[in-house]
Amino acid sequence: MSRASTPVIDPVELTQALIRRPSVTPADEGAMDVLERHLTTLGFTCRRLAFEGPSGVGVDARIENLYARRGTGSPNLCFAGHTDVVPTGPSDQWSAQPFEAEVKDGVLYGRGAVDMKGGIAAWVAAVSQVIADHAKNGGEPAGSLSFLITGDEEGPALHGTKRVVETLAAEGEVIDACVVGEPSSSQQLGDMIKVGRRGSLNTWITVQGKQGHVAYPERAANPAPVIARLMTRLNDHVLDSGYEGFPPSNLEITTIDIANPATNIIPAEARARLNIRFNPSHTGDALIDWLNREAGAVQAETGLQITLEHLCSGEAFLTEPGDFVSAVQDAVESELGRRPEASTTGGTSDARFIRALCPVLELGLVGQTMHQIDERVPTAELEALTAVYRRVIETVMDRLRV
Numbered sequence: 359m360s361r362a363s364t365p366v367i368d369p370v371e372l373t374q375a376l377i378r379r380p381s382v383t384p385a386d387e388g389a390m391d392v393l394e395r396h397l398t399t400l401g402f403t404c405r406r407l408a409f410e411g412p413s414g415v416g417v418d419a420r421i422e423n424l425y426a427r428r429g430t431g432s433p434n435l436c437f438a439g440h441t442d443v444v445p446t447g448p449s450d451q452w453s454a455q456p457f458e459a460e461v462k463d464g465v466l467y468g469r470g471a472v473d474m475k476g477g478i479a480a481w482v483a484a485v486s487q488v489i490a491d492h493a494k495n496g497g498e499p500a501g502s503l504s505f506l507i508t509g510d511e512e513g514p515a516l517h518g519t520k521r522v523v524e525t526l527a528a529e530g531e532v533i534d535a536c537v538v539g540e541p542s543s544s545q546q547l548g549d550m551i552k553v554g555r556r557g558s559l560n561t562w563i564t565v566q567g568k569q570g571h572v573a574y575p576e577r578a579a580n581p582a583p584v585i586a587r588l589m590t591r592l593n594d595h596v597l598d599s600g601y602e603g604f605p606p607s608n609l610e611i612t613t614i615d616i617a618n619p620a621t622n623i624i625p626a627e628a629r630a631r632l633n634i635r636f637n638p639s640h641t642g643d644a645l646i647d648w649l650n651r652e653a654g655a656v657q658a659e660t661g662l663q664i665t666l667e668h669l670c671s672g673e674a675f676l677t678e679p680g681d682f683v684s685a686v687q688d689a690v691e692s693e694l695g696r697r698p699e700a701s702t703t704g705g706t707s708d709a710r711f712i713r714a715l716c717p718v719l720e721l722g723l724v725g726q727t728m729h730q731i732d733e734r735v736p737t738a739e740l741e742a743l744t745a746v747y748r749r750v751i752e753t754v755m756d757r758l759r760v
Contacts, residue, residue: 364490365399369740370466372396372479374459377468381442383513384419389441393478393507394424400486402426402505407525409517421510421517425526428489429502433534433758435751436504437481438519438712440511443470444729451731464737471735473728477539478507480723480740484747501755504533511708515671519708523715534758535682536718537750538709541725542701547742548690552720553683554603554676554702555710559634559642559668561649563588566663569626581628581662582616588656588664589614589630592649597636603676604637604702637702642670672710675718676702681757682717689753690721693746721750 372392379389394404407423422441427434446456446469454460454467461467470476485503492499506526510518526533542552565585570578589611597607611632618625634645646668653664677683683700691697698721712718723743727733 364493367483367486369479369483369744373476376475377459380457383442386422390422397426402428424507427504434502436533436536438506439478439539442509467734477722480743483744520711523711533716538720539722540720541723542720543724548694551698553700556635557674559670562667563630565628570624578624580624584660585628598639601637607636609634638674675713685754685757689749693749
C-alpha cells in the first residue's frame, strides 16, 4: 500500500461530521455509519453489535455499537469511546447551533465536541497517520489496532460497552490494553490521565405504612419517622477512610419523598433514594448486603415493611502503575513536555466494563465545557491531541511487543 493510496484523516473535519449527527442517547442518527465508513477506508474490519432493551427514557431502544479491528496479530491496542451525547439544553443560548459544528475564531462549537466525538476523531486521525507512515515504507503496523465504540454511555449503559465486552470475552477476543478517549485533561491538554474510577451504587428504598387520621395515630402506622431513622443510620455510617489513590467512599441521600398533600393524614408510604460512590475498599455486592442488613434491623425495630432495590452500575477499579501506564505518560510527556498526573477523580465511565478485558486508562481533551451550553474545543487542541495519540500508539505498541 502506498502513501498516496492511504487516506489521512483530518480530525477537525471528522469531528464536525460526527457532531452533525444529533446522536442524543439513545438515538444514533447515523453517527456510527460515519465512523464505520472512515474505518473501513482505513482497512478495518467493522462489526456492528446492536442490542435492544430499556433506554432510560421510558421506552425500549436499539443501541448501536461497533467493534472494529485492523490486523490479526498481537498486541491488540484498543481505543474505546462513545458517539452518543447528552441533550443540548436551550439551543438559543448557544453561540452556535449545537449540531452545526461551526468553527468560530479557531474554536469548534457543538454538542460532543469534547465529550467525546473530538477524541474519537483524533484517534482515527492518528491511526491514519500511523498506517500511512508504514505504507510509505511498504509495510504495515505490527500487531492490531481496534476500536470499541458505543452509543449508550451517556444513558443507562446497559446495552453498550457492557454487552460488547461480554460478547468479546465469550468469543475469546484478546485485547492487550485500552485507551478510553474521555476528556480526562483538567486545565491543559495532557495534564491528567484517569487510571481508576470509583464504583457507583443506586438504591431505592420504600417503607410501607398504613394511612390514617393524625388525630388517631393508633389506627395508622406512620412510615415517615421510620424512613428518617433508616436514612439517618445510613448517613451517619463511615464507609471507609479512603483507599490508596482514592478519596473516601461517600453515601449521598438524593431524595426523600412522602408525597402527602394533606396536613391531617398519616401517609401510607415513604420512599427514598441514595447513591454510593465507592473506592476499591468495597464491592457492590458487599455494600448491597450491608444496606439490606441495616434496613432489616430497622424493620425489626419498627415492625414496618422496608423494601430495597439496587442497581450497581459499575465496580471500582484501578489500573496499577506499570508498563502500560508509564508508556502513555512517557508518550504524552514526549509530545507536550508535561507528564500527566495519574488520577482517579471524577464520575464513572465505560472503562469500568473494559477492565474485565485488559488494563485500561483514559486520556482525552480538556473537559471544562463538556455537558455545558457552548461545548467547544479549539481546533488546535484537536490537532495536538491527534499528535499525542499518534505518539501513544507508537510507544504503547513498542512496549507491549517486548
